[in-house]
Amino acid sequence: MNDHALVLVSAALLSHLLLQQQPASRLRLHVCGLACALSIVCGVTGGQLLERLLVVPWQLQDLRLFLLLPWMALLAWGVTRALARLRPDWPTADLTWPIVSNALLLGLALQVVGEHREWLAALGYGLVAGMGFWLALVLFDDLMQRSKHPDVPKALRGLPVTLLGAGVMTLAFSGLNGLLGQ
Structure with missing residues (x-):
């Protein structure tokens, strides 16, 4: 679970930093979250379909990454x-x-495909990861908006407070470790 939390937060941080290159509105942020969540769900289920129809019958396990x-x-x-x-x-x-740069998509698809999960479990796994990613993106945006407050020291505004927030979010997501049974 710790690896999942680190990948989730790092992917959200990278996507948020890519979104910061342009003036981002709340609508743009939520559209990006929705697009990433849909990509995660479709990527996991499509990855399973590729695994069952192409990789296993033709014994292409070593080329799984290049197919995904x-x-x-x-x-x-x-x-x-x-x-x-x-x-x-x-x-x-x-x-x-920002969606292509997400290692979360590929990592989650590889993990679900490698564990040979059932369709419903893979779909649920993708939905939870997509919603978690969307939540992390919104939390990063909220953190950036709050860091512009005059009470925040100037030395911490911008990237330093974002990295501190990423660490705290990783600890919070790691606290969920063991909440759901393996």
């Missing part, structure tokens, strides 16, 4: 395009790269 990488890139592109078509007023421009 294009799948994740296709999802990052497809989910943002689908959201743009469904809701044209949502800010989906330039969301493909």
Whole structure:
């Protein structure tokens, strides 16, 4: 569970830092969270489908990573395009790269596929990870907004308080270790 918490927080931190390059609104942040959550769910279930239809019958276990990488890139592109078509007023421009840069997508898909989980368990695992990622992204945004308060020392504003927040979030998510049975 500690590894999961570290990957979740580091992926959210990286995505949040990529989103900070442009002026981010709350709507853009939630659209990115939704797109990442959908990508995680589709990536895990599609990874299982690839495993059962392609990897196991043709004994391509050593090439699993090279089969999942294009799948994740296709999802990052497809989910943002689908959201743009469904809701044209949502800010989906330039969301493909934060989704592609998420190691969480690939790591979670590899873990679920490697453990040979059932469909429902994999879907639940993807949903929980996607919602956790969305929550971590929103918490980072809230932390950045609160760090602009005049009571926060100038030396801690920006990246230092973000890294401190990432450490505290990792400890909080690690506190959930053992909450759900293995």
